[in-house]
Amino acid sequence: xxxxxxxxxxxxxxxxxxxxxxxxxxxxxxxxxxxxxxxxxxxxxxxxxxxxxxxxxxxxxxxxxxxxxxxxxxxxxxxxxxxxxxxxxxxxxxxxxxxxxxxxxxxxxxxxxxxxxxxxxxxxxxxxxxxxxxxxxxxxxxxxxxxxxxxxxxxxxxxxxxxxxxxxxxxxxxxxxxxxxxxxxxxxxxxxxxxxxxxxxxxxxxxxxxxxxxxxxxxxxxxxxxxxxxxxxxxxxxxxxxxxxxxxxxxxxxxxxxxxxxxxxxxxxx
Amino acid sequence: xxxxxxxxxxxxxxxxxxxxxxxxxxxxxxxxxxxxxxxxxxxxxxxxxxxxxxxxxxxxxxxxxxxxxxxxxxxxxxxxxxxxxxxxxxxxxxxxxxxxxxxxxxxxxxxxxxxxxxxxxxxxxxxxxxxxxxxxxxxxxxxxxxxxxxxxxxxxxxxxxxxxxxxxxxxxxxxxxxxxxxxxxxxxxxxxxxxxxxxxxxxxxxxxxxxxxxxxxxxxxxxxxxxxxxxxxxxxxxxxxxxxxxxxxxxxxxxxxxxxxxxxxxxxxxxxxxxxxxxxxxxxxxxxxxxxxxxx
Numbered sequence: 354x355x356x357x358x359x360x361x362x363x364x365x366x367x368x369x370x371x372x373x374x375x376x377x378x379x380x381x382x383x384x385x386x387x388x389x390x391x392x393x394x395x396x397x398x399x400x401x402x403x404x405x406x407x408x409x410x411x412x413x414x415x416x417x418x419x420x421x422x423x424x425x426x427x428x429x430x431x432x433x434x435x436x437x438x439x440x441x442x443x444x445x446x447x448x449x450x451x452x453x454x455x456x457x458x459x460x461x462x463x464x465x466x467x468x469x470x471x472x473x474x475x476x477x478x479x480x481x482x483x484x485x486x487x488x489x490x491x492x493x494x495x496x497x498x499x500x501x502x503x504x505x506x507x508x509x510x511x512x513x514x515x516x517x518x519x520x521x522x523x524x525x526x527x528x529x530x531x532x533x534x535x536x537x538x539x540x541x542x543x544x545x546x547x548x549x550x551x552x553x554x555x556x557x558x559x560x561x562x563x564x565x566x567x568x569x570x571x572x573x574x575x576x577x578x579x580x581x582x583x584x585x586x587x588x589x590x591x592x593x594x595x596x597x598x599x600x601x602x603x604x605x606x607x608x609x610x611x612x613x614x615x616x617x618x619x620x621x622x623x
Numbered sequence: 624x625x626x627x628x629x630x631x632x633x634x635x636x637x638x639x640x641x642x643x644x645x646x647x648x649x650x651x652x653x654x655x656x657x658x659x660x661x662x663x664x665x666x667x668x669x670x671x672x673x674x675x676x677x678x679x680x681x682x683x684x685x686x687x688x689x690x691x692x693x694x695x696x697x698x699x700x701x702x703x704x705x706x707x708x709x710x711x712x713x714x715x716x717x718x719x720x721x722x723x724x725x726x727x728x729x730x731x732x733x734x735x736x737x738x739x740x741x742x743x744x745x746x747x748x749x750x751x752x753x754x755x756x757x758x759x760x761x762x763x764x765x766x767x768x769x770x771x772x773x774x775x776x777x778x779x780x781x782x783x784x785x786x787x788x789x790x791x792x793x794x795x796x797x798x799x800x801x802x803x804x805x806x807x808x809x810x811x812x813x814x815x816x817x818x819x820x821x822x823x824x825x826x827x828x829x830x831x832x833x834x835x836x837x838x839x840x841x842x843x844x845x846x847x848x849x850x851x852x853x854x855x856x857x858x859x860x861x862x863x864x865x866x867x868x869x870x871x872x873x874x875x876x877x878x879x880x881x882x883x884x885x886x887x888x889x890x891x892x893x894x895x896x897x898x899x900x901x902x903x904x905x906x907x908x909x910x911x912x913x914x915x916x917x918x919x
Contacts (some may be wrong), residue, residue, distance in 0.1 A: 375691050386639055407709070408707065408709065410709065410710075410822075410823060410824060410825050410904075411823075411824060413823070425746050425748045425749045427687055427749075427751060427752070427774075428688075428690055430746040430749055431742075431746065434746070452832070459824060465706055465711045465712075465715060466706075466715075467706045467715060468708070469708050469750065471708075497823060533690050533691065535691060538692070539738065612691070
């Protein structure tokens with residue numbers, strides 16, 4: 354089976370830049386567990402969908418063979434810089450671009466020096482693929498795509514990877530509950546912003562891990578609305594689309610706060 | 624030290640298409656023009672800046688979105704390449720700018736004194752957003768006037784809109800107090816589009832103006848209504864209508880720059896000068912000026 358692994362991971366730079374902070378250390382450790390599992394699965398390519406790469410016209414796919422630079426997050430710049438170098442599977446990316454009209458989506462490749470790679474993609478690659486053993490396909494989050502269209506995009510990307518015979522992993526990058534603290538906190542004291550959000554997250558993760566696709570899809574909308582979930586959990590939609598009939602459950606490797614919002618590292622059963 | 628003052632405010636929208644259409648040497652992509660009426664509007668605004676001779680330009684940009692408070696550029700000299708994540712085919716701009724850090728710090732302190740969360744951005748590797756750069760390039764392409772760059776806190780979207788815009792009004796008052804104490808002659812730039820309904824696909828030739836028109840007739844009507852009120856100096860009426868305008872025209876002024884600027888200027892009931900209006904991928908953009916030196 355070409356699909357060898359799938360994960361849902363947070364895109365906040367806080368756990369990556371400051372794993373020494375006690376409140377953020379457990380998620381950093383969960384990322385390392387995920388990285389070990391991913392390495393063992395030996396994917397050739399990671400198909401990444403990050404809620405933080407926003408598109409409004411067309412669906413965008415990174416097509417520059419090597420993308421490198423120094424990124425500074427527009428919110429969390431004080432915690433440090435994010436140097437990055439990504440290898441892109443341009444053949445698979447171009448195949449996805451060529452195929453999306455079949456699902457009613459117009460796509461474009463992005464191949465520009467200095468293009469601002471989003472924080473979430475850099476963090477995910479930095480944690481999971483530190484040695485760049487796998488190349489990447491990166492798809493943007495078009496804000497006008499709904500859950501169904503995003504799921505279709507994930508399915509399309511997985512199908513194209515299968516057609517090309519790639520061993521691939523799916524990585525959805527985004528958060529859970531979306532309420533951030535709006536005042537300065539001591540990072541060591543970080544916690545989920547409210548007990549209600551915490552309960553919603555825990556309940557949602559329980560549903561996610563059980564492997565009932567219908568129940569999960571039914572839970573997503575209400576959860577996203579009540580918890581102000583990151584982009585309506587479209588990063589999950591992309592991964593579920595890519596998993597298709599292979600979705601049978603998952604394991605939460607770590608759960609915790611990201612300045613009040615919810616974050617989890619989830620490994621799907623593949 | 625003489626008391627500082629806000630000498631003018633401009634509604635100065637930031638579609639990167641305008642830079643692309645102008646073909647300045649800093650921008651990598653080349654065009655065959657396009658969006659001329661809006662670019663000519665900015666030419667008139669540039670002449671006003673030349674006449675006003677401000678010490679500093681302050682710009683509030685909706686494309687530096689911050690979640691934890693209101694942020695100010697706090698590095699004396701910033702340079703780099705700013706690539707628009709939405710329109711990378713049109714905007715890959717090599718920028719270099721000088722920041723009036725002293726005034727930025729004063730604005731930040733005044734904002735804190737008003738009860739707002741405010742922060743100084745002091746990372747020298749920070750990439751300035753394309754909204755800030757486009758507005759500044761279009762209003763003063765010489766880049767010879769120091770700037771204060773202000774982020775758009777997401778409060779109007781995250782909180783109830785009126786609560787969020789209330790924060791922007793406080794930020795404007797804080798900005799005015801800081802300018803007055805600084806002795807600077809300052810120009811404010813509200814980097815906002817009006818109606819923000821836009822097309823979802825780009826023409827094969829982006830500058831093909833046969834494809835350019837308002838995306839929404841209702842949005843266009845809203846823009847004309849707001850502009851006409853601003854031209855008549857009916858500021859209070861505009862602000863009464865603002866929530867409905869934002870709701871029905873998906874207006875980008877929701878992000879706060881417009882409210883910040885008018886609050887800083889004290890909501891003057893003076894006619895704004897329309898330098899020009901035009902659409903960019905269907906959105907409504909007006910370049911307007913409020914010259915407070917003529918009003919006083």
